[in-house]
Amino acid sequence: MSLSCFDLSVVYGQRTALDHFSLTLEKGEVRALIGPNGSGKSTALHALAGLIKPAKGKAVVGDMPVASMSRRVLARELAFLPQQPTAPDEMTVAQLVRQGRYAHVGLFGSYGPEDEKAIDWALESTGLSALADRSLQQLSGGERQRAWISAALAQQAGILLLDEPTSFLDIGYQVEVLDLVHRLSRERGVTVVMAIHDINQAIAVSDRISLLEKGKLRFDGRPDELAETELVQQIFRVKGRFVRMSAESPPHFDVELARLRETTA
Ligand SMILES: Nc1ncnc2c1ncn2[C@@H]1O[C@H](COP(=O)(O)OP(=O)(O)O)[C@@H](O)[C@H]1O
């Protein structure tokens, strides 16, 4: 499913959190949303998911404006994992993941074989089958994060919006989540927008990158094009450079930390 938004602006009180933001994704594209804290990444995802009403502009799923779709109809097309999702502590992993199917189950909430299959697949894809009966409060931060990813996967929507899905995960699970995102896009044609802090992970997993600063889109293009600019250094106020291990390998942002080492030595 394609996803786009045009000229989206979101205002909180006096503050413009998102300023004329546009984005177009083809089916199966992976887009990384990067930018400093407070630059509007979560706001953009909420607006795409139809969870905040923009002051201006619109989001479109396929050829339907998000604002015209009911929650249930939208949930069949689009799954959103917020940055800090909440659920009752007593809820089990299996219950949470089952909730991901709510848009699919019938009026009387009966789960069919298709639903069970989707739930099993979602648990397995996130390595949680053995923990299905644990309550959320009995999980580590990383396991809980995976349980939420699993619930989003169970929804089996054509569009997946993920807000910093790898935070709280150790590097092994970070790579696993990125690998899963890559496979969903390539094997199932899932369209993904993911807010992510790690520039190199963004480069590795995405077809295109959108870079936000103070609610404004500063860059929209391929990772190798971003590496040709000085925008990362300017916007994040860091010293560093893009390097390549070989001509074929993707650019890698090498941030300068030597100064810190000098002062602590
Ligand atoms: N519910 C809210 N009410 C008021 N201001 C908000 C709200 N949510 C976010 N903001 C502000 O909007 C800006 C963008 O926030 P956010 O989208 O969360 O950024 P990011 O996800 O890139 O860190 C920030 O200045 C933040 O303080």
Ligand SMILES: [Mg+2]
């Ligand atoms: Mg955020």
